[in-house]
Amino acid sequence: MMDSDPTALADIHSHLVPAVDDGARSLDDTLASVELMKERGIRKILTTPHLDGTLTLDRTRLEERLAEVDEAFERAAAAVGRRFPDVEFRRGHEVMLDDPDVDLSDPRVRLAGTRFVLIEWPRLHLPPGTSQVLRRIDDEGFASIVAHPERYVGMDLHVAGAWRDAGAYLQVNYGSLVGRYGRDARRFALALMRRGWADYLASDYHGRPDRDLYHAEAWDSLEALDGDDALAQMCLTNPARVFRDEEPLPVPPLPPERGFWAKVKGILRQEFT
Numbered sequence: 724m725m726d727s728d729p730t731a732l733a734d735i736h737s738h739l740v741p742a743v744d745d746g747a748r749s750l751d752d753t754l755a756s757v758e759l760m761k762e763r764g765i766r767k768i769l770t771t772p773h774l775d776g777t778l779t780l781d782r783t784r785l786e787e788r789l790a791e792v793d794e795a796f797e798r799a800a801a802a803v804g805r806r807f808p809d810v811e812f813r814r815g816h817e818v819m820l821d822d823p824d825v826d827l828s829d830p831r832v833r834l835a836g837t838r839f840v841l842i843e844w845p846r847l848h849l850p851p852g853t854s855q856v857l858r859r860i861d862d863e864g865f866a867s868i869v870a871h872p873e874r875y876v877g878m879d880l881h882v883a884g885a886w887r888d889a890g891a892y893l894q895v896n897y898g899s900l901v902g903r904y905g906r907d908a909r910r911f912a913l914a915l916m917r918r919g920w921a922d923y924l925a926s927d928y929h930g931r932p933d934r935d936l937y938h939a940e941a942w943d944s945l946e947a948l949d950g951d952d953a954l955a956q957m958c959l960t961n962p963a964r965v966f967r968d969e970e971p972l973p974v975p976p977l978p979p980e981r982g983f984w985a986k987v988k989g990i991l992r993q994e995f996t
């Protein structure tokens with residue numbers, strides 16, 4: 724276990740538990756995914772199967788679902804442990820807030836039993852009152868991490884600021900930085916980073932061989948924007964802190980967007996040096 728390795732990247736959002744959601748379909752998918760992530764230097768994986776928040780309001784159905792996920796996870800974790808002994812493999816959930824009153828008191832719903840919970844709203848549309856929901860979760864002693872805020876329809880910095888004021892943290896997807904979800908998502912992801920508002924970068928990897936991790940491309944694109952310090956904080960320090968139930972540290976903002984002539988000069992400098 725490389726828990727103390729300061730260079731081990733960590734990832735807190737993926738769908739690698741076999742056959743429980745739209746991610747990995749089999750143990751082979753899980754193992755291939757972990758291998759891919761390990762090749763990119765990710766050695767701490769907190770995987771997050773989808774969970775409908777309404778289930779948390781029905782004890783019987785929640786127990787059934789958690790038993791199903793836990794059994795599949797335990798089998799996968801044993802295989803991952805045998806094949807990749809230097810990878811830490813833990814489980815959380817990505818909780819869909821299809822009911823604003825979700826009950827997050829069961830630690831199995833949260834990220835590796837910590838106070839952190841990865842949340843999303845249904846169908847990438849925001850219902851009214853999102854900040855109040857996040858505030859309530861914070862008041863109950865839990866810490867929300869909003870998955871891929873850049874992907875929501877009609878998202879803006881005002882809303883993102885209100886979420887942060889309500890005590891939530893923000894997690895951007897690697898794929899967003901390389902245009903996987905369109906130009907608006909990319910632009911908004913960068914706008915968050917220029918304010919230092921993206922606490923985590925994660926793969927949201929859906930564990931199938933035909934899916935791309937987008938890790939290398941996203942990494943390159945941020946390095947080209949002089950975002951090395953932000954990368955270290957979003958991909959290494961802060962996600963590793965979730966495993967230890969610790970709040971993220973502030974992320975240095977990306978440098979401001981360069982104007983047209985500055986970009987041309989940068990390109991010329993690269994060409995002729």
Ligand SMILES: [Fe+2]
Nearest residue numbers: 736737817927
């Ligand atoms: Fe996800």
